[in-house]
Amino acid sequence: MAHYKPILDETPLVSEGTSFKEITEIVSRVTEQKAPRLWWILFVLSVSGTGILGGTIGYLLWTGIGVWGNNSPVAWAWDITNFVWWIGIGHAGTLISAVLYLFRQYWRTAINRFSEAMTIFAVICALLFPTIHTGRPWFIYYPLPIPNQMNMWPNFKSPLLWDVFAVSTYFTVSLLFWYVGLVPDFATLRDRAKNKIRKWIYGFVALGWRGSNRHWSNYERAYLILAALSTPLVLSVHSVVSFDFATSVEPGWHTTIFPPYFVAGAVFSGFAMVMTLLLIARTVYGMHDLVRIRHLELMNKIMLTTGTLVGYAYGMEFLIAWYSGNPYEKYVFINRATGDYWWAYWSMISCNVISPQLFWFKKIRRSIPAMFVISIVINIGMWFERFVIIVTSLHNDYLPSAWGNFTPTLFDITTFLGSLGLFFTAFLLFLRWMPMIAIAEVKMVIPQADPHHHPEGDDHGHDHDDEDEEDGHADLEPALAEE
Amino acid sequence: MAASKKKTKKSHTPATDADGRPLLYLAEYDTPADVMHAAEKVRDAGYSRWDVHTPFPVHGMDRAMGMPDSKVGWIVLAMGLTGCTTAFLLMWWTNGIDYELVIGGKPGFSIPSMIPVMFELTILLSAFGAVFGMFGLNQLPRHWHPVFFSDRFDRCSDDKFFISIEAADPEFDLADTRSLLEDTHPTNIELIQEEVAQ
Numbered sequence: 001m002a003h004y005k006p007i008l009d010e011t012p013l014v015s016e017g018t019s020f021k022e023i024t025e026i027v028s029r030v031t032e033q034k035a036p037r038l039w040w041i042l043f044v045l046s047v048s049g050t051g052i053l054g055g056t057i058g059y060l061l062w063t064g065i066g067v068w069g070n071n072s073p074v075a076w077a078w079d080i081t082n083f084v085w086w087i088g089i090g091h092a093g094t095l096i097s098a099v100l101y102l103f104r105q106y107w108r109t110a111i112n113r114f115s116e117a118m119t120i121f122a123v124i125c126a127l128l129f130p131t132i133h134t135g136r137p138w139f140i141y142y143p144l145p146i147p148n149q150m151n152m153w154p155n156f157k158s159p160l161l162w163d164v165f166a167v168s169t170y171f172t173v174s175l176l177f178w179y180v181g182l183v184p185d186f187a188t189l190r191d192r193a194k195n196k197i198r199k200w201i202y203g204f205v206a207l208g209w210r211g212s213n214r215h216w217s218n219y220e221r222a223y224l225i226l227a228a229l230s231t232p233l234v235l236s237v238h239s240v241v242s243f244d245f246a247t248s249v250e251p252g253w254h255t256t257i258f259p260p261y262f263v264a265g266a267v268f269s270g271f272a273m274v275m276t277l278l279l280i281a282r283t284v285y286g287m288h289d290l291v292r293i294r295h296l297e298l299m300n301k302i303m304l305t306t307g308t309l310v311g312y313a314y315g316m317e318f319l320i321a322w323y324s325g326n327p328y329e330k331y332v333f334i335n336r337a338t339g340d341y342w343w344a345y346w347s348m349i350s351c352n353v354i355s356p357q358l359f360w361f362k363k364i365r366r367s368i369p370a371m372f373v374i375s376i377v378i379n380i381g382m383w384f385e386r387f388v389i390i391v392t393s394l395h396n397d398y399l400p401s402a403w404g405n406f407t408p409t410l411f412d413i414t415t416f417l418g419s420l421g422l423f424f425t426a427f428l429l430f431l432r433w434m435p436m437i438a439i440a441e442v443k444m445v446i447p448q449a450d451p452h453h454h455p456e457g458d459d460h461g462h463d464h465d466d467e468d469e470e471d472g473h474a475d476l477e478p479a480l481a482e483e
Numbered sequence: 484m485a486a487s488k489k490k491t492k493k494s495h496t497p498a499t500d501a502d503g504r505p506l507l508y509l510a511e512y513d514t515p516a517d518v519m520h521a522a523e524k525v526r527d528a529g530y531s532r533w534d535v536h537t538p539f540p541v542h543g544m545d546r547a548m549g550m551p552d553s554k555v556g557w558i559v560l561a562m563g564l565t566g567c568t569t570a571f572l573l574m575w576w577t578n579g580i581d582y583e584l585v586i587g588g589k590p591g592f593s594i595p596s597m598i599p600v601m602f603e604l605t606i607l608l609s610a611f612g613a614v615f616g617m618f619g620l621n622q623l624p625r626h627w628h629p630v631f632f633s634d635r636f637d638r639c640s641d642d643k644f645f646i647s648i649e650a651a652d653p654e655f656d657l658a659d660t661r662s663l664l665e666d667t668h669p670t671n672i673e674l675i676q677e678e679v680a681q
Binding site: 019020024152158162173179191207208211213214218225240440444451452 | 541542545573627
């Protein structure tokens with residue numbers, strides 16, 4: 001990680017004058033003080049949601065997945081919609097931690113820990129759905145290449161099996177990436193711990209980290225490599241998810257645009273979810289010095305970009321449906337916009353394509369209430385996108401005699417709401433007990449972290465001494481870096 | 484940690500016969516620039532068993548300490564190649580040789596359909612290589628270390644910068660090493676000694 005140097009009059013990433021000690025203090029005290037009242041309110045709500053999820057799954061396993069509204073033409077419905085939605089949300093975490101890292105976007109340090117946590121919990125929620133959708137989750141080891149009583153191996157030509165490998169790899173790598181980032185910060189919490197239990201627990205997970213430069217050297221290399229591995233991984237995961245659809249011969253699914261279109265949508269919804277969570281946590285815990293309006297504005301710009309990309313994909317799908325000359329393909333798309341599920345289609349268009357366009361206006365891009373509302377609207381829109389793709393393609397495909405509609409049952413709704421409960425329970429526990437902002441990484445981007453920083457340098461340092469020139473980086477410093 | 488803390492309390496008493504042999508010198512600094520210049524001096528004095536402890540990676544410190552490049556990349560390369568090969572052999576054996584599944588009239592052994600799983604296993608094993616290779620090279624977890632005997636070292640993960648020189652270093656000398664460290668203008672120097680059971 002090279003040091004961040006502001007360019008000319010760029011706003012600093014951390015409020016000016018924030019010291020190392022203050023950064024430690026702001027982030028660590030959240031885990032040391034009592035949780036605010038709002039935390040408890042949200043926590044009780046979320047735990048209730050998790051309870052509903054548990055009850056629903058119990059009933060579902062007892063009775064069978066017929067308690068959901070899935071039926072013969074619409075065999076994939078809310079469950080797979082929720083799976084794709086959650087996986088997509090997870091992707092922003094990896095994008096922020098890995099892709100922005102490779103592109104040296106130092107503003108990511110304020111939000112990466114958050115979004116990585118979000119990735120982990122979102123992927124857990126996502127994995128839940130295909131697992132119970134199998135109907136007999138106790139046979140979930142069938143997709144794994146282990147000898148079983150059928151004497152058969154899994155079919156490696158099936159995209160569903162690729163999905164098993166892609167999503168489980170994604171979960172494991174995200175978890176490792178997150179943990180590696182957490183180790184030095186756990187050491188900070190360990191060293192601040194006042195009581196024995198905290199010292200033992202944080203000490204245990206900090207692995208005896210002692211800030212050694214010989215360790216940092218390997219650590220930074222490993223971190224860079226993990227970022228370089230996660231970048232193609234995150235692109236591959238949603239591409240593989242889209243193969244579940246694209247390799248079928250279902251009209252509306254069998255399209256080559258799916259992989260990039262799914263990835264753009266994933267980043268779009270993930271950033272929206274990070275924004276929702278970040279705004280809540282920033283307000284509840286007063287992180288205004290570390291998470292600044294500038295960070296939020298940059299995120300809004302990414303949402304504007306990806307929202308527009310998604311809009312382009314919607315248009316392109318329609319064009320290709322017409323250009324293909326395939327009557328089934330054409331019918332499915334016209335049916336999406338004007339058929340039984342027209343309301344879902346137009347909710348998707350207005351939430352995903354129209355609402356982010358408001359971010360062209362600087363006032364809206366920098367207004368907290370506006371971005372909060374838009375971030376939620378985007379997530380609703382992205383849920384509808386998956387619903388539209390899955391249900392409208394299945395319900396009226398080829399022979400009219402095989403057509404049918406889908407209506408969700410109470411248990412579809414409780415599984416979905418319950419998964420939100422599980423997600424928020426995990427997230428709130430994370431906020432309460434773990435450093436929600438990467439302490440060591442934020443310290444690295446403040447001016448004092450630069451060994452060439454001159455605190456009293458009023459003559460604005462062109463007085464580099466010999467050692468400075470020696471290490472070969474002096475020429476890279478913008479002359480006005482310290483103004 | 485908890486255990487080492489207890490020892491710290493005792494090591495604060497002035498050096499007497501009760502204290503054991505010296506383990507390391509710990510010098511403390513306030514800014515990254517100070518610790519970096521100090522590190523350059525320790526490097527030039529020819530020490531080998533010494534370290535710099537900082538709350539975050541300080542850019543240019545590897546050079547200031549005269550350290551070689553990290554070897555993590557080689558571990559990752561080896562693991563990545565293993566992952567890719569394993570995935571290939573697994574699919575070739577299971578679907579192509581041992582029990583050929585004919586689905587959609589496609590050949591049992593077909594390379595294009597093997598790409599996604601080969602890719603995923605390459606990434607998975609590479610990531611294991613990066614993380615466990617890094618912890619392995621760093622010899623972590625290691626919850627016991629003489630630097631933790633110091634009470635002041637708690638701030639190493641906060642806002643202070645340290646240099647430690649181990650007594651096991653061939654160049655180590657109680658007086659000479661101390662004067663070398665004093666020349667680097669630390670804010671504090673501490674001699675960490677072994678605890679003797681009493």
